Amino acid sequence: MRHLRLQNGWTQADLAKRAGYSERLISKAEAGVPIARDTIVDLAGAFSETNEEPIYWEDLASDPIQLAQRYLDTIHVHQKDSVDHLLDFLHEEVVFRIAGDPSQIPFAGEHSGIDAVRNMFDIFFTILEVPPNHDYNECYQVIGQGPNAIIWGESWIHPVGRPMDQPIRVSNLLVFRRGKLVLLDDCYDTATGAALLQGTPVQ
Structure with missing residues (x-):
């Protein structure tokens, strides 16, 4: 307000x-x-x-900072089942825009609607995993921007079985309308992300 x-x-x-x-x-x-x-x-x-x-x-x-924190908690705790734990604040036509080339990063692209977002999370957490005993809250900040929120920081989510030596910088814009998430724009170092998924050493 x-x-x-x-x-x-x-x-x-x-x-x-x-x-x-x-x-x-x-x-x-x-x-x-x-x-x-x-x-x-x-x-x-x-x-x-x-x-x-x-x-x-x-x-x-609605409190966009609180909702963004809940999103952050959910993806780190529930991972592949995240959508089922977020249904009450996802708009039915929600759009997730994930940066990157889909030929190199399989979950990249624009995913429209709850079923498409659920499929995106399924792909994401089939090839990536959260490190065990990971205190992710130390790695991120959540700030409000009017009715929206921004999550930014460093992600240690890594290819399955291949932990990273350094985190990837990430920034997520979450756009809320009437208390529902209508858009998530996920930006990160796509070159490093692609290299990690291909098993190429990161410079």
Whole structure:
């Protein structure tokens, strides 16, 4: 909510006036104090009046950082079964864009829809694995960008049976709408990734 307010150049008093609430309530809401759903609906309506795209109450009520962290936890813990553990926040037409040449990196490309994303994870975790006893949280940072989130850091996920000497730098953009993940854009060092999958020594 704060991101949208600042994006519009509004003070808390401005938003309060537009939505018909007190400045104190706006301050509490931005501080994470729970507020009634009807109030969130009214606040979303105030933003929608000046936004090119409608803002829904789910956009204000969801926490993209928390959802991104859950995605990160799920892929490291559940791996091939990740989609089944994320169904409640995946949009039915979700798109995963994975950087790289599909002829060199079998899971690269654009995967549209839940079945396609599930197939992508199946391929990914057939040829790659998470190191045992790996504290992945030390390797990543999750930051919010309005209704979206960015995961960036270093991945130690490696070809099955072939641990890496150095991690691969990765950056994931997660785009949320109405509390659902609609797009994941996965960028990483594709040259190093391709070399690892082909068993070529990485320089």
